[in-house]
Structures are given as structure tokens and as C-alpha cells.
Amino acid sequence: MALLHTAARLPMFMTLFMLVASIPLVCAAPQTQPFPDIPFHNFSDFISKTFSSKVSLATVLLVLFSMTENPELLSLHA
Numbered sequence: 001m002a003l004l005h006t007a008a009r010l011p012m013f014m015t016l017f018m019l020v021a022s023i024p025l026v027c028a029a030p031q032t033q034p035f036p037d038i039p040f041h042n043f044s045d046f047i048s049k050t051f052s053s054k055v056s057l058a059t060v061l062l063v064l065f066s067m068t069e070n071p072e073l074l075s076l077h078a
Contacts, residue, residue, distance in 0.1 A: 047060055 047055065051059065
């Protein structure tokens with residue numbers, strides 16, 4: 001209750017400054033690493049050995065995009 005009386009006495013710009021100053025301004029971004037240079041025939045061998053010959057294009061693209069978006073998957077395998 002006392003805080004409301006104090007805020008009412010302060011000029012409008014001070015109240016606005018106090019509100020803006022209380023907003024957290026932290027932003028986190030992941031560290032990006034370059035994608036390892038893997039030849040296509042290695043990727044093709046991996047797909048053919050891991051999945052059957054009747055694998056769909058959607059599955060292959062899912063694996064490819066998962067690896068390009070998260071290269072740590074390769075280091076987990078190693």
C-alpha cells in the first residue's frame with residue numbers, strides 16, 4: 001500500500017522509468033557450430049544401412065534436417 005502512495009507522488013516519467021527498469025532484458029542465443037563436411041555418399045550409405053530400401057523421402061529429409069539443425073547428434077554417435 002505504501003508503494004502505491006510513493007508511486008503516485010513521483011512524476012509520470014519516474015514511474016514509467018521504474019516500470020521499464022523492472023523488465024528483464026536478458027536474451028540467450030545458442031552458439032552455432034559449422035556443420036561437418038560429410039560427403040553425400042556417406043549420408044546415403046547411412047540411410048541405406050539404417051533404414052530399409054522402402055524408406056520414404058519424408059524420413060530421409062527428417063534425418064537430414066535434424067542433422068543440419070543439431071550437429072551435436074553426430075558427436076553423440078561418435
